[in-house]
Amino acid sequence: MEYFLQQLINGVTLGAIYGLIAIGYTMVYGIIGMINFAHGDIFMIGAFIALITFLCLVAIGITAVPLALFLVLLVAMALTALYGWTVERVAYRPLRQSFRLAPLISAIGMSIALENFAQVVQGARVKPLPPLITGGFTLTHKGGFTVQLSNVQIMVVVTTVVLMGVFSWLVARTRLGRDMRACEQDLKMASLLGVDVNRTISYTFIIGAALAAVAGIMHLLYYGVIDFYIGFVAGVKAFTAAVLGGIGSLPGAMLGGLLIGLIETFWSAYFSIEYKDVAAFSILVIVLIFLPTGILGRPEVEKV
Amino acid sequence: MNAPSATTGNTPMLAVRGVKTYYGNIIALKGIDLDIHAGEIVAMIGANGAGKSTLMMTIFGDPRPREGQVLFEGRDITGMPAHEIARLNIAQSPEGRRIFGRMTVMENLQMGATVTDNAHFEEDLERVFRLFPRLKERVHQRGGTLSGGEQQMLAIGRALMSRPRLLLLDEPSLGLAPLLVKQIFDAIRELNEREKLTVFLVEQNAFHALKLAHRGYVMVNGLITLSGPGRELLQRPEVRAAYLEGGRH
Numbered sequence: 163m164e165y166f167l168q169q170l171i172n173g174v175t176l177g178a179i180y181g182l183i184a185i186g187y188t189m190v191y192g193i194i195g196m197i198n199f200a201h202g203d204i205f206m207i208g209a210f211i212a213l214i215t216f217l218c219l220v221a222i223g224i225t226a227v228p229l230a231l232f233l234v235l236l237v238a239m240a241l242t243a244l245y246g247w248t249v250e251r252v253a254y255r256p257l258r259q260s261f262r263l264a265p266l267i268s269a270i271g272m273s274i275a276l277e278n279f280a281q282v283v284q285g286a287r288v289k290p291l292p293p294l295i296t297g298g299f300t301l302t303h304k305g306g307f308t309v310q311l312s313n314v315q316i317m318v319v320v321t322t323v324v325l326m327g328v329f330s331w332l333v334a335r336t337r338l339g340r341d342m343r344a345c346e347q348d349l350k351m352a353s354l355l356g357v358d359v360n361r362t363i364s365y366t367f368i369i370g371a372a373l374a375a376v377a378g379i380m381h382l383l384y385y386g387v388i389d390f391y392i393g394f395v396a397g398v399k400a401f402t403a404a405v406l407g408g409i410g411s412l413p414g415a416m417l418g419g420l421l422i423g424l425i426e427t428f429w430s431a432y433f434s435i436e437y438k439d440v441a442a443f444s445i446l447v448i449v450l451i452f453l454p455t456g457i458l459g460r461p462e463v464e465k466v
Numbered sequence: 467m468n469a470p471s472a473t474t475g476n477t478p479m480l481a482v483r484g485v486k487t488y489y490g491n492i493i494a495l496k497g498i499d500l501d502i503h504a505g506e507i508v509a510m511i512g513a514n515g516a517g518k519s520t521l522m523m524t525i526f527g528d529p530r531p532r533e534g535q536v537l538f539e540g541r542d543i544t545g546m547p548a549h550e551i552a553r554l555n556i557a558q559s560p561e562g563r564r565i566f567g568r569m570t571v572m573e574n575l576q577m578g579a580t581v582t583d584n585a586h587f588e589e590d591l592e593r594v595f596r597l598f599p600r601l602k603e604r605v606h607q608r609g610g611t612l613s614g615g616e617q618q619m620l621a622i623g624r625a626l627m628s629r630p631r632l633l634l635l636d637e638p639s640l641g642l643a644p645l646l647v648k649q650i651f652d653a654i655r656e657l658n659e660r661e662k663l664t665v666f667l668v669e670q671n672a673f674h675a676l677k678l679a680h681r682g683y684v685m686v687n688g689l690i691t692l693s694g695p696g697r698e699l700l701q702r703p704e705v706r707a708a709y710l711e712g713g714r715h
């Protein structure tokens with residue numbers, strides 16, 4: 163029971179990270195109907211920017227953890243958003259009138275380019291960050307097994323919940339969110355009404371990348387190490403989360419992220435840690451075959 | 467020649483000059499010329515596939531015509547991005563209504579007000595509700611759950627929220643019961659008479675459209691074959707034969 167509880171805590175933490183990345187996949191798919199395969203690598207770039215910012219802050223003597231974290235959050239979100247914006251601008255927008263596969267191929271190219279860029283600039287070795295947030299709570303201590311809730315885990319989950327709240331509010335209540343939903347339902351109609359569709363799409367990439375940057379920071383804090391390859395693995399899992407939840411659906415992305423995090427954690431805990439990535443990939447295949455619209459997705463028929 | 471400065475005198479509000487539009491290599495508009503003057507209701511009738519909707523969209527910049535020009539108050543707007551055309555206070559209620567089905571009626575109307583920056587939202591909302599009281603009753607309902615007639619009212623109401631100077635309507639009567647068609651056409655007439663709104667209307671329903679319009683055009687296979695005052699066109703034997711046989715309500 164204690165073991166189970168511990169895995170539950172770990173799974174929710176991991177799920178929060180996947181959920182934040184999954185939102186980027188699902189938003190972009192919703193609006194322009196393409197899978198942004200470079201999104202996982204945007205997450206990786208976010209983690210690197212966060213690491214570099216931490217080191218710079220330490221170098222100039224800013225070591226107070228809350229202040230440093232806040233600054234890292236700002237810098238990483240802003241710069242990663244710039245990456246997201248640029249990727250759309252140079253690799254996808256010119257191909258929007260092209261055949262359907264063109265932007266997809268371009269996305270795969272972008273993904274490889276970003277990975278290689280990080281590898282060349284940062285090296286292939288794993289980069290560590292000394293633990294910044296330490297400590298936590300011991301929930302129970304029975305039969306030699308302790309259930310720990312670490313401060314990092316609390317921070318990850320709280321930040322995710324707050325961000326998802328803010329993000330849901332933005333989509334449901336603001337002018338930009340309404341424009342995004344309009345574009346998602348009917349790009350052409352939105353443009354007839356005066357919505358600058360290209361700008362709205364840019365914002366979608368910017369927001370998705372900023373959320374991925376937060377996920378990158380969390381990954382960095384939670385695992386303490388990153389390398390140029392984390393974007394691929396986390397990207398596939400977050401994409402699976404988006405598909406599982408129903409691609410195009412925002413609550414679906416959040417739910418899917420949570421589920422994938424839990425499944426992966428329990429799989430590693432009870433079956434085999436070596437095959438933990440296999441769990442996510444198997445789910446992707448199974449969902450695509452048996453539940454292509456996902457849990458909260460809607461079938462592609464509603465277009466009037 | 468068109469003097470670009472002239473928004474005075476005889477410059478039509480909208481002028482379409484020798485417009486040819488293609489889909490790939492297939493020609494859909496084979497050289498269209500037409501004028502719409504401020505304060506007019508102009509109807510274009512034509513069978514399914516004649517190119518009416520293509521003309522509406524060409525006016526809105528996409529598809530871009532391969533030849534010819536679209537002028538709004540003397541200014542060349544050919545192939546301009548649609549959202550910039552919308553900012554010139556041209557509004558379109560397109561073919562198929564294109565309501566945002568997963569948004570509420572209110573949100574659809576808010577989307578219609580995109581170009582006005584909500585400067586007079588409440589006032590414009592009241593005006594739409596006065597014209598179509600049904601929308602007020604349905605204001606929190608999702609667009610996709612409305613009946614066809616209500617969706618058409620919403621599509622027109624949404625277009626009106628932008629305070630257009632030129633309103634383009636693509637087959638507003640399509641699929642509606644006769645009573646609703648009358649209601650919609652009465653609303654268009656009222657807008658034109660009371661507010662001097664300029665309307666360009668595309669219809670297969672020739673009888674109602676030509677009765678309502680000051681002037682009309684007939685489009686066949688991407689070409690304009692006839693034009694003249696609406697009631698005059700209604701009397702033409704070729705119009706009666708082609709568009710009114712059994713089509714009269």
Ligand SMILES: Nc1ncnc2c1ncn2[C@@H]1O[C@H](COP(=O)(O)OP(=O)(O)O)[C@@H](O)[C@H]1O
Nearest residue numbers: 489492494512513514515516517518519520521
């Ligand atoms: N998106 C499109 N791609 C290719 N052909 C089109 C497209 N839209 C319309 N067409 C063709 O252009 C012609 C005119 O269509 P349309 O403008 O919709 O006519 P109408 O509105 O008068 O019924 C038709 O032959 C139609 O098949």
Ligand SMILES: [Mg+2]
Nearest residue numbers: 518519520561
């Ligand atoms: Mg049509």
